Amino acid sequence: MNGRIVAVFGNMVIAETSGRVVQNSVGYCCRSDGARLLSEVIRVRGRLADLQVFEETRGLKFGDVVEFREEMLSVTLGPGLLGQVYDGLQNPLYRLAEQEGFFLKPGVYISALPVEKTWTFTPKVQAGATVGAADTLGTVPEGIFEHQVMAPFNAEGDLKVARIADPGDYSIEEEIAVLTDEAGSRHPVTMTQTWPVKRALNVSRRRLMPTEPLVTQVRIIDSMFPVVRGGTYCIPGPFGAGKTVLQQITSRYAEVDIVIVAACGERAGEVVETIREFPKLQDPRTGRLLMERTIIVCNTSAMPVAAREASVYTAVTLAEYYRQMALNVLLLADSTSRWAQALREVSGRLEEIPGEEAFPAYLESRIAGFYERAGAVELADGRIGSVTIGGTISPAGGNFDEPVTQGTLKVVGAFHGLSQARADARRYPAIDPLDSWSKYTGIIEAEKAARVSRLLRRGNDVKQMMAVVGEEGTSIEDFLVMLKAEFFDNTYLQQNAFDPVDASTSAERQRFVFDKILEFLDLDFEFDDKAAARRSLVRGQDLYRNWNYAAMDSDEFKKIEGQIDEFIAANAAND
């Protein structure tokens, strides 16, 4: 079904059509030189369909043909996704570079998965078996995983396996099974299927309450503001506060099976760093290369803005696909503000009535809809998989009181607010320990974490008071509270992302060190004056800090542990 272009404005095209148009379906704007530009129907008014074009609209003319399709914007799912670098529309960027060179030419699309590669298929069902949607038909090895070839996700009712391929090597285009439905019609199955990105992919028995901690190996997160598998969290912060370093650290060390990085409207340089580094870095958990468990979906700030809007959905759909294989997937979206801005640009062109800061009125429901695609699920065979979503937010002027931050805070389970003051003081990661929160239970008992939380709060009160009345006017008890809070901040909350040992702290080590710090904090120090108090705590701080730099199984670690125990024993003897 075809239409004709009647208006072009920025990345928006209005086409006149006489036939059936499906909202959110795909259209191709055919430029007179033969290029076909992918677009999506975003509004229908009478015979006019408004499309957002995922490419530069330069050169489109009045009267150019628009080909309307029935299907919605979709991604291809199958073996070979891991290790890929895609743009927001799932174009593989490495192969695109081989074909097209330096630039991303509008209208060039190539298949997301390599068609020539063969995979060693092992059937898991026999002919005659009955299967339902998303049931495993067979497996192929993909890196360290057994990639499952599943029955179509959109299948209804029971299907009969009419034919299943013998073990052997097949390409993704070859038929590996034929299924018949209750009506008797035959459905050929290959190793791939497609799924519309804006529809949640979840074929499971039920959604579970997410409770299993997701260990990021960042102490302030795991111990104070934990994240769980299947949960959601957000990281708002002004520029320069360390959002990107935090995301990079998480993508390296988080204890999950698969990490999907959605670089949405941010600097290309940062993606390049990941693209260039990951193929060289080893995953400490499996010994394999980090890239083998990673998919990068990048639509950097210079790439077309409508594709930016699509990129986060592309990424989350890929995440959901691996969840269907009972894997734990972490999706890192950097940054959701750029995605929201893309919504705002489109809304402006549609001349919708603007909400706050010109964002569309549906901004909050879109944000909620996106984060709701996270979750832990119990699959039909009882296995459990999860998608965790962590999104960064880049609020204008670093002010959290803006629509994207506020809309996100309503729907996420944890909030890691980055503070400019902490970043300025070089206290990294700059997550504010007073403002941030988490609704999840982590690896440290809630009661213990609450105790240090209280200490940090009181320490901060004293510090503020001290700024007014001076050190002289502060009682030694209060002064000690402040010192202890500083001690905890310096030795535990701060973590050096560039030190090989300190960059990641395992859950076991966090529990151990946390208890050892509580022992210290619980000491009833007695000091004659404030200078003595400061000296003593600085000495303790020095011990714990150096402890952080020692590998847990090293002699150095044992040695410093001994010194800490001596220090504690000496001070406990005071009373």
Place this chain on the structure above:
Amino acid sequence: MRKYYDQITRISGNVVTVTATGIGYDELAIVTGTSGTSLASVIRMEGDQVSLQVFAGTQGVSTGDRVRFLGRPMQVPFSDDLLGRIFDGAGRPRDGRPDLEAERVDIGGPPVNPTKRRRPDRMIRTGIPMIDIFNSLVESQKLPIFSVPGEPYNELLARVGLQTNADVIILGGMGLRHDDYLRFRRTFEEGGAGGRTILFIHTAADPVVECLLVPDLCLAVAESFALQGKRVLALLTDMTAFADALKEIAITMEQIPSNRGYPGDLYTQLARRYEKAVDLDGAGSVTLLACTTMPGDDVTHPVPDNTGYITEGQFYLRSGWIEPFGSLSRLKQQVNGDTRDDHRSIMDACIQLYALCRESREKRDMGFEMSAWDAKLLKYGDLFETHIMDLAVNIPLEEALDRCWDILARCFDPAETGIRRTIIESHWPKQPTAA
């Protein structure tokens, strides 16, 4: 073949609407009338109503004027003959010399495939210690200078341009005062860089639409040189004028403003330009240094705020020098490990001590008693400001590092600097110059 359209239905702001068909979006046109001719480009098409932004402005444009479409987007000539030339914001020669006959390249071309970018790892030496030591500039970096209007940011930009060894220097001036333009020209000529510079100059007196084109012209040329393997330095000043021009057009087009009147796509518009900074895998590079004046010294103003999220750091220019706090080169870690073994130690120690000096100064100003330690810090701060921070200081990195050691030795005992012992042993001056 030459088809003219003469049904101008609307003239508003810098935008003219004409009835025409078969026109491509973003296509270039020529508007001819009694008051002269001007280039224009298509920014909106609705049915047969085509809206054009007229580069020379709409003053004097009449409903009887004629519009001819050129069937191509805005282009810029590209060849080695560009070197040494000066153009205006519409790409016309400004130096009294003839038009350039050369192959033309489209402006505002597609983005680079991220997999074809190299990781930046080559330092650009500027001879300015505050940059070289403390926030090293890296090839292919995009970095703005945030400044209030009165600061000497253009002088700084010109100096960086002159003192780097880039193959090609391209200056884009937006809303430039005429004397600033002349000063840039003189600086480059006197500095002997005339033969490797190209200037695209829009002055404050020129039509506002031409201001919008300046970054695209500069960067299209820069990109073309980079594809030939050249290392290009692009200097853009002032990006706030560019953003204001965007705002003006957006308001004329009745777009809904998002923040302080700026259009909702300000971030995208700025990013599309800044992201042209690139180190191409297997070809040359484009490094982009820009000036962004901050209205009211307010970094949360939409222009510097959006810029900060796009660029790889920023320099704050305040009271005549590059502010050591707040200024940041996000890429410095990629290069400052390979210069000299004491580079990072000096970088950290000098800044920490200078921060302490500022605290001591505050104490002094409030009338508190100065300890011996405070006195040392105060002495250090004065020396550091005159011999390192002053923008007039122009010495290579190694000499600047030696000078820092000298200043430290004149003020402190080795242990007071907090520098690691191994570094102290190999670098602490044996005989500091007499204070």
